[in-house]
Amino acid sequence: MTLTSKEIDTVISEVAGEDVLELVKVLKGKRNISEFKLAQDAKQEINIIRNQLYRLYDSNLVSFTRKKDKQKGWYIYYWTFNDGRVKDLRTLLKKKRLVKLKERLDKEQKNQFFLCKNACSRLTFEQATDTYYKCPECASLLNQQDNLKTINHIQSEIEILEKEVRINQKN
Ligand SMILES: [Zn+2]
Structure with missing residues (x-):
């Protein structure tokens, strides 16, 4: 490739x-x-x-x-x-991104998130209780967010990257 x-x-x-x-x-x-x-x-x-x-x-x-x-x-x-080094570096960068994505996925799966309707903040449950479920920026009430889409998105990104890393290692 x-x-x-x-x-x-x-x-x-x-x-x-x-x-x-x-x-x-x-x-x-x-x-x-x-x-x-x-x-x-x-x-x-x-x-x-x-x-x-x-x-x-x-x-x-x-x-x-x-x-x-x-x-x-x-x-x-x-x-x-x-x-020849560029290819190795590219794989290395992908592996680093994979680690970060997996950390993010873990965070998304383990936490509940609360979102401001004006999209100025996104807080975890602990953070949201600290602000009494109000946005720290605009003081609007925070709503619990269904983060299933985010989780699915990260999962598919991980899948793609893992596949690419596997292909790179074969070549
Ligand atoms: Zn806000």
Whole structure:
């Protein structure tokens, strides 16, 4: 399964920030490009490029080699984008989302919820008793909410994600 460029961009933005996308465009399909060349090609200051590279490196989206500049005595870093990492990260993000969704499902199943008719607040039973069943924002009376639809919605989202994660692990 190959990812579309939009899917790839979404994963990269989520783990490293949307601002790195321009730099990734410059990095893609090449190997061992010096950070100075990157700064030049991405038309950014070297400090900004370095910051973006570190964020990409944090998620193993880039790797580097370094060489000592014999005349100046300092190291120059050469960077390569790790294409194959994007898929793993995508699966990882899905697993994280699954954990969160399961926590939410658990909360929905274990609690009763109370909703303001103006939709400014949604409180648990404990919170609603604290405010005497009045909305903390507009003081309207709160109504108990039937959250079956919410539960069903979360459950189907979990099902879809679990299936996707299984497929990704097979490939
Ligand atoms: Zn309200």
